[in-house]
Each structure stands twice: as structure tokens, then as C-alpha cells.
Amino acid sequence: MSKVYRAQGSSSSDAPDYVIRDGRFYRTVHHPAGWSDTADYEIRGDGKVYALKTGAGGQSPVYEFREIMLYRTRAHPNGAGEQPEYYIYD
Numbered sequence: 320m321s322k323v324y325r326a327q328g329s330s331s332s333d334a335p336d337y338v339i340r341d342g343r344f345y346r347t348v349h350h351p352a353g354w355s356d357t358a359d360y361e362i363r364g365d366g367k368v369y370a371l372k373t374g375a376g377g378q379s380p381v382y383e384f385r386e387i388m389l390y391r392t393r394a395h396p397n398g399a400g401e402q403p404e405y406y407i408y409d
Contacts, residue, residue, distance in 0.1 A: 326388065326403040336405070344368070367392075 322335035323344060334349035343358035360368050360381065367380035368389060379394030388403035 321407050321409050323389070323405045323407050326406050335408075339407070343371075 321339040323337035323339060324333075324335050335347050336350040337344040337346055337359070339345075339362070342362045344360040345358050346352060346355040348354045358371055360370055362368055363380075365380075366384060368382035368384075369378070370381045380392050381395040382389040382404070383392055385403070387407050389405040389407070390403055391397060391400035393399045
């Protein structure tokens with residue numbers, strides 16, 4: 320199970336915001352919105368990350384991988400990002 324940590328701007332960067340199980344991102348108790356047993360995102364066959372909730376990016380990827388970092392795309396509700404938002408650690 321991989322863990323997803325906030326890359327910047329968080330006092331809880333030492334604790335993961337998400338865990339990845341079966342290609343899906345699940346919030347942990349450390350996420351600002353709290354724990355959830357419903358996945359927020361999934362990694363699809365193209366290697367990009369898509370929102371599972373309606374209205375949060377639709378069929379466009381909201382994150383893209385660059386090495387172990389996740390960067391927001393234009394489809395993300397907060398727009399594209401030049402700085403990494405998350406990093407993944409196994």
C-alpha cells in the first residue's frame with residue numbers, strides 16, 4: 320500500500336493524506352477533510368489520476384505523475400500547478 324503525502328504548505332506533511340489501495344486514493348485521518356472509506360481518486364491505465372466524484376474534473380485527469388510527484392492539471396478544481404502537490408512513498 321502506497322502512501323500519499325502533501326508536498327508543501329501543510330503542517331502534517333509527516334503524515335499521509337491518502338493511502339492507495341487497488342489504484343484508488345482513500346483519505347486518512349490526517350487529510351484536512353478527515354478520513355473516508357470512499358475513494359476520492361483513481362489511477363487509470365494511462366497512468367494519470369482522475370477524480371471519482373462528479374463535478375471534480377469529470378473525465379479529464381486532475382493530477383499527473385512526474386517521477387514520484389503529483390502535479391495538478393487544468394482539470395483540477397484549483398487549476399494547474401507548477402509546484403508538486405503530493406508525493407508518493409511506498
